[in-house]
């Protein structure tokens with residue numbers, strides 16, 4: 001039975017066609033799929049570079065490009081206007097890489113035109129870029145006999161970069177790794193990250209495109225039956241549903257992990273996508289019963305986004321019923337309400353602080369201090385007795401307390417929590433702690449598997465809840481997070497909470513969201529200190545990169561806010577005039593005051609604005625609310641001295657230097673998170689003196 005595969009390029013071009021042509025593509029493909037084993041509908045092109053390439057007629061003016069391996073494998077490569085399709089066919093050749101085993105395509109005619117220029121440059125410069133690498137090493141890394149003579153001409157990295165779209169991807173990646181100073185062994189490790197499997201060269205059949213396609217799931221995938229073709233076309237607008245990076249695929253579809261597993265990686269590297277595919281993998285094991293998988297995260301807006309992504313990815317309703325998508329506060333609320341027979345109520349922040357002020361008044365302690373001590377020390381460490389509290393370390397909590405002071409704090413906390421209990425008033429952290437305690441006590445394990453997204457910011461009580469939701473064992477927990485995006489004050493060591501991920505932690509390094517220009521700039525905002533991961537190991541972003549390119553971020557300074565916001569309105573208007581949809585523009589500020597002023601200024605220019613996650617119009621909100629979202633264009637405003645970092649959030653450097661350093665890093669991370677929400681364009685502005693976190697221009 002012949003097989004049909006679709007290339008990522010085909011689907012991404014299809015997604016951009018207008019509706020009428022898309023419909024013609026649908027019809028042509030369905031017709032082709034019915035009869036392709038007879039080779040019908042395909043036309044040979046006499047001057048094709050690659051004799052296996054055919055065209056598929058879509059309309060008078062559009063052609064699909066198809067590679068036919070004998071009569072049994074067809075690969076839909078791309079879809080283009082007639083003349084471009086023929087130019088493509090005259091220039092491209094397909095092959096199987098002798099070292100990597102993957103499918104590759106090269107632009108032979110572009111390479112031929114480029115070679116004389118390289119020869120001229122090489123004649124003038126005896127030193128070559130890869131003089132220090134032997135032919136044998138280049139060949140071992142996948143550079144083939146056709147590329148080798150051209151590669152030997154290269155004198156600079158800039159010329160290598162110019163060949164990015166001409167050379168096969170795997171060969172180009174290996175050369176970039178070598179050019180960056182890696183040894184051949186290190187370059188191989190880099191290249192191997194992109195392979196689903198390493199194959200011995202003598203097991204690679206250079207004529208077997210079918211096997212090569214199977215080894216290239218980030219590039220092309222086989223379609224299963226007519227429904228498969230339709231669901232593939234439906235996924236053209238969300239390519240992540242079909243084309244996973246080999247590393248994403250290896251993690252998401254690994255048959256099982258013998259305990260908690262974790263995926264980390266910089267912003268936009270596809271951690272959420274990997275977690276969603278893991279959910280698809282886990283749910284496919286079950287056919288009935290209550291939901292076996294919980295997909296959770298820490299806010300309501302984020303879980304709404306996850307829910308709609310699950311609906312896109314898991315199309316079978318029965319399989320979808322195997323997963324609950326809900327944030328941890330909600331899960332905790334349900335557990336506690338079930339146990340108590342009534343739902344906990346949550347007072348507003350002001351009423352809560354008043355209640356705690358009252359409990360602290362006689363002892364000279366402020367409500368804000370007591371509340372923080374309760375949540376960040378007592379609930380975080382699950383301290384249940386005065387003795388345990390007196391003995392506990394209070395890392396990151398400012399000046400030391402004497403034993404007597406601690407006793408006094410403990411009594412005030414008891415009094416305040418008693419008042420809260422009488423009035424059925426709770427905090428979210430407290431509900432999580434109570435839910436964890438209930439589940440541990442009753443042994444009620446609600447799920448077989450818990451998948452957690454944006455895990456870097458969870459309070460320890462929420463980790464205890466997660467731990468208690470599934471019994472320890474194979475595939476119990478799957479955790480996705482990035483310690484560089486930690487924006488709240490919860491530094492958690494998973495091991496200390498009984499969650500051991502060592503040896504089962506994997507890191508993604510390719511950004512699918514932002515351009516390299518945005519990443520390189522944003523990484524400088526983070527500063528030099530490495531982050532500590534949830535697994536207690538140091539985490540750096542050294543190998544974090546993007547294959548996407550665009551303009552460098554724009555940074556503009558103004559003498560006052562009014563002028564800054566005038567410029568913002570002008571910038572937003574420009575984006576809209578360029579065709580960017582209002583909902584694809586995100587604007588963030590450190591405080592509500594800044595974002596409210598920005599929204600008011602945009603409204604003066606009749607630019608519609610709404611909340612970050614829901615709209616309508618241009619999305620405006622605080623930096624904290626940007627977490628997990630993404631936009632084509634992002635403007636971060638008010639990035640100035642005194643606001644970023646926000647002074648009220650930073651502990652005194654003399655009284656508590658550790659807490660001070662953590663606070664500063666958190667503020668850096670917050671700016672990093674906001675900036676890395678941008679896919680194509682990033683605009684940053686300030687009034688007065690710039691924030692010390694902004695990279696020097």
Ligand SMILES: Nc1ncnc2c1ncn2[C@@H]1O[C@H](COP(=O)(O)OP(=O)(O)OP(=O)(O)O)[C@@H](O)[C@H]1O
Nearest residue numbers: 240243244245267268269270271272273512513628
């Ligand atoms: N394999 C893929 N193919 C195509 N697009 C992808 C792929 N993986 C991720 N993406 C896209 O890249 C963007 C970022 O992905 P995702 O949100 O999963 O990253 P993340 O690591 O969770 O990001 P962050 O930590 O910044 O929230 C999304 O638009 C997603 O659809």
